[in-house]
Amino acid sequence: MFIIPAVDIKNGKCVQLVQGIPGTEQVVIENPEIVAKDWENKGASILHVINLDGAFGNKSKNLEVVEKILDTVSIPVQLGGGIRTVQDAMDLLDIGVEKVILGTMAVENPETVEELSNKYGSNRILVALDSKDSKVVIKGWMEKTEKNASELGVSLQKKGAGGILFTNVDVEGMMSGFDMDPLLELLNAVDIPVIYSGGVTSLMDIENLSKTKTFGVVIGSALYKGKIDFIDALKYQKIL
Template sequence: MIIIPAVDIKNGKCVQLVQGEPGTEQVVIENPAEVAKQWEQKGAKKLHIVDLDGALGSGRNLSIVKEIIEKTKSPIQLGGGIRSVSDAKKLLEIGVNTVIIGTMAIKNPEIIKELSSEYGCERICVSLDSKNNKVVTHGWKESTDKTPIEYAKLFEKMGAGSILFTNVDVEGLLNGINLEPIKELLNNVSIPIIYSGGITSVDDLKVLSDIGVDFVVIGSALYKGLITLEDALKYQKID
């Protein structure tokens, strides 16, 4: 299991929102590129970047993404506001290692096949955000009629290299995780699962490691000091 610190960008700053809602910023730090560099210096082997302005349709932070790429050496996975194939290609070509595609993939699953064929499966991740066991899109504002498992199976067939599963029901609340949805995903697809949402303690990390989660994204718990990256990395297993 690989531990991945999150760097969420909004209005040019590194932030942490509650339940993804604008205006709920509980952590605001200047210079996201420096934050990313610090996580790398502390031992992170991979970085999770979210362009919240892109996700919310209020602009993009491409210049900051480029700065993060220039200042760090760790692989970067990036999501938020990737609304077209050209958006995805631009990010892949400036040095983002893996693009995380959500709403666009739900709207047109064939896009995943196209991008995977051109850039390789390992560079294409599909984001499945789950609320009440239904996948939600458009920054968690619209609900689909399908479960995460239904979509995960579809995108595995389409050539996605991994699935980012975020449990919106617990995300950002710091109340711990709900294991059952993750176990079900692990039992139904064979591509790597990246888990995000509600991680509060190292006990959560131990359980996720024990059930076979491949990657874990940690945000609020790191920024609020509930978990140190040093302690989190004790649960990191690199094959």
Template sequence: MSFQDNKMLIMPAVDIRGGKCVQLVQGKPGSEQVVIENPEKVAKKWEDAGAEVVHVIDLDGALESVTNIETIKKILNEVSVPIQLGGGIRSIEYAEELLNLDIDRLIIGTMGIKNPEIISKLSNEYGSERVMISLDSKDNKVVIKGWQEKIDKSASEISKEFQELGAGSILFTNVDVEGLLGGFYVDPVIDLVDSVDIPVVYSGGVTSLDDLKQLQTTGAKGVVIGSALYKDKIKLEDALKYQNIE
């Protein structure tokens, strides 16, 4: 699946923890506000509601290095739209296993930032459109290892490096607003979009249709929506009206 010039893809989030679909506040374990059985059924629900891609994060993998591979396989068997997957990808062998399972796009965070050559290897082997680098920002600095460790660079400062290495897109998450249902900050998104020539997908704090309207002006090619969907702040069918940019 490729990004399109006139589209900002609306991507419902399915975050997996302990084999269940959950929503955390700012990624903190124990802050679960939503817990639903059978994540594959949740993903199917979003597909049936019109989602063109489902964004899946293995929180156990990201936070505890224990993967939910069996649940991921169930999601792949259940839905036919493309799956964008991240969380806990700590080795190139596991990355290749997931890509060979027909994950459409793999989101690589800590491993890619610590070992940038892995981005080049995967993009050369599988195609850059299937490799997305995850840049998570807290206090305007990139954080890794499940948001536990900060590096002394902003997302905009390191984004070009990953474009040159072969990443086909960027997932930008603003941890400062993640899961708080309080809106998002526009300027960091614009700064990042302006710093690279590859698509940027935004995640974090999108709570209302007004947020989506504002995000359309940034140049972002996609947006991940989690808590707002699960808490009925936004209905997916309404959000999808903001997918096409005039």
């Protein structure tokens, strides 16, 4: 299981939001590329970057910051936020993003997953299944669908998704721990790697995740607020 630090970008800065709600910034750090390099220096094998402005509708914002991060680190970067078209995804894959994270687009138009998977390989295509009140939400977590993560996970796997980023929005940024049941249900439903995000607050949370088939865990607020020491977390990293 990979321990994956999050670098969320808003207005050109590294931030952490509560439940993804704009205006709830609890951490604001200048120069995200320096933050990214620091995680690499500490031993990160993968970096999780989200263009929050893109997720909320301004896809062009922060692209310069993304390019700086790609130029600064040598580890793979998985990136999401504001990828609304196949061309958006292609542009990012072509500049060196290792994996694109497709959320709204994948849920609303699954054929785009198939198209990108056929062109770039399924291993470079992640789909984001963000769960709120047991239903997948899209459009910056503002719109609820009628399906749960397991249902969508199975259908998108058939379309060529190479992995799933599963986020429990109910606990995202809340520093309150999380319920393992929705994740276990998804893990049992699909055969592709699942990365978990949301509410990871302690080393015990990481240890519990490491006992499952979870491929990786994204950690944000707990790292930036010092609740979890990244070096200690790496002790639970098992690279398959």
